[in-house]
Amino acid sequence: MRLPGLAAYRRWRRRRICMAAHERMQELVDGELPEGRQRRVLEEHVERCAPCGTDAGELQALKEAIRRVGSEPDPAVKARLVAFLDEVRGGSAPREGD
Amino acid sequence: MTAAPNQATDAERARRFEQLIAPEVDFLARVARSMSRSAAEAEDLAQDTLLKAYRALDSFDGRYPRAWLYRIARNTAINRDERNRELLLADGDDIEGSMTPGDEDLEPESQVVAPILDHHLQDALDELPPAFRVVVQLVDVEGMRYQEAAEMLDLPVGTIMSRLHRARRRLRAALAGTHLDRPETPADDDRGEGER
Numbered sequence: 001m002r003l004p005g006l007a008a009y010r011r012w013r014r015r016r017i018c019m020a021a022h023e024r025m026q027e028l029v030d031g032e033l034p035e036g037r038q039r040r041v042l043e044e045h046v047e048r049c050a051p052c053g054t055d056a057g058e059l060q061a062l063k064e065a066i067r068r069v070g071s072e073p074d075p076a077v078k079a080r081l082v083a084f085l086d087e088v089r090g091g092s093a094p095r096e097g098d
Numbered sequence: 099m100t101a102a103p104n105q106a107t108d109a110e111r112a113r114r115f116e117q118l119i120a121p122e123v124d125f126l127a128r129v130a131r132s133m134s135r136s137a138a139e140a141e142d143l144a145q146d147t148l149l150k151a152y153r154a155l156d157s158f159d160g161r162y163p164r165a166w167l168y169r170i171a172r173n174t175a176i177n178r179d180e181r182n183r184e185l186l187l188a189d190g191d192d193i194e195g196s197m198t199p200g201d202e203d204l205e206p207e208s209q210v211v212a213p214i215l216d217h218h219l220q221d222a223l224d225e226l227p228p229a230f231r232v233v234v235q236l237v238d239v240e241g242m243r244y245q246e247a248a249e250m251l252d253l254p255v256g257t258i259m260s261r262l263h264r265a266r267r268r269l270r271a272a273l274a275g276t277h278l279d280r281p282e283t284p285a286d287d288d289r290g291e292g293e294r
Contacts, residue, residue: 070131
């Protein structure tokens with residue numbers, strides 16, 4: 001016999017996990033959640049729950065895009081910095097008070 | 099000859115500079131950009147930082163050159179003008195006023211960030227207050243742990259997390275209008291019900 005209120009309990013529990021995933025999503029995606037039961041539960045939940053999975057996917061995509069945009073300095077800027085570095089090393093850069 | 103000791107010192111300093119600082123030019127270019135409002139400003143900041151690093155090299159113990167260079171760049175940026183001081187030092191709560199009102203009301207779950215156009219993202223990053231942008235740079239680009247970023251910026255880990263969260267919300271909000279909307283799925287209709 002199915003216990004009365006069991007379905008409601010399950011829905012309530014799912015909502016609780018969704019809320020926890022929402023609150024800890026950043027730490028989850030950044031790999032900052034420590035190993036343990038909470039992390040396992042949230043990882044499994046994000047795999048099964050479409051909205052939470054979408055949220056995680058978007059955050060991951062944003063992280064990857066930021067890394068792509070921010071990783072490589074402008075080649076022209078880098079070339080000028082390297083040239084400046086040579087000036088500093090060679091002692092031809094402005095001295096204190098110049 | 100009185101010049102010999104100075105020449106030796108200069109040669110030693112050049113050697114240490116080559117060994118410790120030169121490999122960090124890419125890192126310096128990246129973080130200088132994250133602390134600046136434009137590419138030109140970032141280049142000036144990176145050059146000033148290199149010069150200061152060279153002059154201060156004798157007092158540097160050689161440990162953690164990246165962190166040392168970062169501190170010089172940050173102090174240089176802070177001292178560059180009053181606005182930078184406010185933006186780089188401000189506490190997360192204080193800086194909220196410099197974010198566009200209404201950003202926090204947007205639901206990131208309903209926004210689309212992929213495929214992301216890089217120039218839109220760069221524009222959105224430029225619009226972030228530097229105090230937020232440097233956290234994104236350290237965590238997402240340099241790959242630092244929250245704790246490492248906190249130590250480098252001399253901030254509590256909670257502030258790192260908070261700034262990261264707010265910055266990403268703002269980036270997602272800024273990028274939402276640049277893409278086609280995500281096709282609606284049944285999953286969008288009953289968010290909160292969780293797993294199916």
